[in-house]
Amino acid sequence: MPEPAQWRYRPRRALWHSGALRVGALITLLALSGLVILALVRAQTGTEGFLVGLGLAVLPVPLLIAAFRWLDRVEPEPxxxxxxxxxxxxxxxxxxxxxxxxxxxxxxxxxVGTSSAPEAEAWGATFIAPVVEETAKGAALLLLFLYRRRDFDGIVDGVVIAGITATGFAFTENILYLGNAFGEDRALGSSGFQSVTAATFFIRIVMSPFAHPLFTALTGIGFGVAALATPRQRIRRVLVPLAGLLTAMVLHAVWNGSATLGGAGFIAVYGMFMVPVFGLLTWLVIWSRSSELETVRSHLPAYVAAGWLIPPEPHALSSMRARAIARDAARRHHGKQAARRVAEYQSFASALAFLRQRAHRGAAGADFIAREQELLHHLWQRKEVARSALAHAAQVTARPYVPYVPDRPHIPAQWSPPGGPSYGQQHAQPYGQQHGRPYGSPYGQQQYGPPYGR
Known part of the structure; x- marks a missing residue:
């Protein structure tokens, strides 16, 4: 099966606006930062402590990354x-x-005149660290919001980017804390993991691996809400991310301050404050993902009317179960490459729905037409295997077809499938009567390619 053509809209930009120049500068900055932070952490923990801290700190990273990628399955972040x-x-x-x-x-x-270094560290951890750390982590969200705006569609994207950024931050921080804890145990004469290392591991890796992602996710929610704002809502685009950042700082300060309250105070803050906030945030993100699926279901039928998609697709694409069934069917009948092609088709279709949603809100950019053409091109390149798989998934999940009633079409008349009817000609026909076969017939019987399971 040949690879689909690589095609992407690339507007002309001045040199100082060049994407390659920005990427090169960022890679250089991150590489230098990585070398410096590696030297600093190793200097504080020693080589043996660094290796122990690295081995323990990496344990929650795959689980956290997998959780955020699971949340981001509707339109995966690049x-x-x-x-x-x-x-x-x-x-x-x-x-x-x-x-x-x-x-x-x-x-x-x-x-300030504190009496001891531990007291100064406690003040710094409670009042200074939350401001510094949340601002530093939030900078990643700001950069992606400004320079990768086309990939920033709402709250889920904000939470996912914030969570992955915070996971990276917690990873390096845990190396430092665990490495120092191991060094303290060695200084006390132990030859392995003793009380300090075990306690640090339990608190930071077992009890609170989600702490940093939870704080920064509040900033991500702010940017996600700002991404849904229209160009006229400038105050909302500025104030909501700042409010999210401020809330993240306050929550972070409460968490750090609880360490000074002793064991009972720490457990009280953890059980009565942190866990409920985490549960509320989880509910909000899952609800936001359901809202994204509703956007797919309500905005893609316009492309059915234009001839780009087949009727089962919007409803199959708006169900996570149907999406999984389509990928599995493609994998079983055509191999891993076909499953990957179907996954790409699902991602591009979701991006198309979000693009159209922005157009309905009046928030589409000047390159809306070019971006729409790019996404339609990618869908057309992958339609052969994806259409049959999605039609099969719609049949299995019994997703009903609801005829599309156009409201404010944003598809120019010239954007019609290669060799297909124009937008106006397709609109002139009664919905459900094209191709000499009603769309209400059972899925898998239409002529969209070989049905699966036979």
Whole structure:
């Protein structure tokens, strides 16, 4: 099966607006930050402590990344954005936080007049670290919001990027804490994992691996809400992300401050505050993903009327179960490459629905037509295997077909499938009567390619 043609809309830009130049600068910045943070952490923990901390800190990372990718299945965030977010959190944000927190702790000890270094560290952890760390992590969201706006469609995208950034940050921070804990145990004369390392591992890896992602997710929600705003809602686009950032700082400060309350106070804050907030955030993200599926169901039928999609597709694409069935059917009958092609088709179709939603809200950019053409091109290149798989999934899940009633079409008349009827000609025909066969007939009997399961 030949690979679909690589085609992408690429507007002309001046050199200082060049994407390659920005990417090169970011890679250089992250690489330098990574080298510096590696040297700093190794200097504080020692080589053996660094290796122990690295081995323990990596344990929750795959689980957290998998959880965020599971949430982002409707229209997966490009892997380059995810990689940048993790690298920013693990390298640049952590470096900024270590430097700023160290200066802040020294300043508090010298100016405020605290009686001891531990007291200065407690003040810094409660009042300075949340501001510095959440700002540093939020910078990744700001950069992607400004320069990868086409990939930022709502709350789910904001939470996913925020969570991956914070996972990277927590990964590096845990190396430092666990490595230092191991060094303390060794200083006490133990030859293995003793009380300090075990306690640190239990608190940071077992009890609260979601802490940093939870804080930064509040900033991500702010950017996600801002992504849904129209160009006229400028105040909302600025104030909501700031409100999310401020809320993340407050929650972070409460969490850090609970460590000074002793064991009972820490458990109380954990059980009565952190767990409910985590549950509420989880509900909000799952609800937002359901809203994304509703957007797919309500905005893609316009392309059925134009001849780009077949009737079962919008409803199959608006069900996570039907999507999984379509990919599995393609894999069983045509192999892994076909399953990947169907997954790409699902992602491009979702992006098309979100693009059309922005157009309905009046928030589409000047390149709306070019972006729409690009997405339609990708769908057309993958339609052979995807259509049959989605029609099969719609049949299995009994997803009903609801005729599309146009409201404000945003598809120009010239955008019609190659060799198919024009938009106006397709609109002139009664819906459900094309191709000499009613769309209400059972899925899998239409002439959309060989049915699965036979």
């Amino acid at each position: 892997w380059k954005n995810q990689l940048f977010a993790f690298a920013w959190g693990a390298c640049a944000a952590t470096l900024l936080a270590i430097i700023a927190n160290s200066f802040a702790t020294e300043w508090i000890a010298a100016r």
